[in-house]
Amino acid sequence: MASSRPDLLQGTLDLLILKAVALEELHGMGISRRIGQITNGTFEVKAGSLFPALHRMEEAGWLSSSWGQSETNRRAKFYCLTKPGRRQLEAETDQWKRISLAISSALQAT
Numbered sequence: 001m002a003s004s005r006p007d008l009l010q011g012t013l014d015l016l017i018l019k020a021v022a023l024e025e026l027h028g029m030g031i032s033r034r035i036g037q038i039t040n041g042t043f044e045v046k047a048g049s050l051f052p053a054l055h056r057m058e059e060a061g062w063l064s065s066s067w068g069q070s071e072t073n074r075r076a077k078f079y080c081l082t083k084p085g086r087r088q089l090e091a092e093t094d095q096w097k098r099i100s101l102a103i104s105s106a107l108q109a110t
Contacts, residue, residue, distance in 0.1 A: 013045065013053050015096055018081065018089040021063065027076035028054060054079060062088050 020026060020034040031054070032045045057063045062085030070076040081089065 011092070012096075013049060014057065015089070015092045016043065016045070017050075017053060017057060018062065018085060018092065021079050021081045022086065022089055025078045025080040027068070027070050027078050029076075030070075031079065057085070060088075061085070 016035045016039070017031060019038065020031045023034070026034060028047070028050055032047070032050055035043055035045050054063065054065075058065055058079070061082060063079045064082050065077050065079050067075060068078045
């Protein structure tokens with residue numbers, strides 16, 4: 001039986017990660033949980049997708065990181081948004097709004 005959860009569209013993961021860390025500094029699994037919260041449980045981001053994206057985004061300069069203690073007292077890498085990351089979030093948000101509007105228009109076409 002097919003899963004009722006939709007797959008993330010390519011490029012959407014970056015937007016969701018940027019949005020999650022824009023709200024507060026989070027460790028990797030905290031980011032995954034936050035994405036679940038802000039999408040009302042629609043998207044579940046697994047570690048195999050999340051951590052490569054976090055490393056790539058850190059290399060791009062959109063995120064910075066520091067080591068700290070998680071809520072379970074484990075050593076964890078915490079990520080926060082940088083100024084270039086905030087600009088990227090704004091650009092990707094604008095792009096997603098345009099795409100969403102275009103798809104909505106296409107679906108309403110008769």
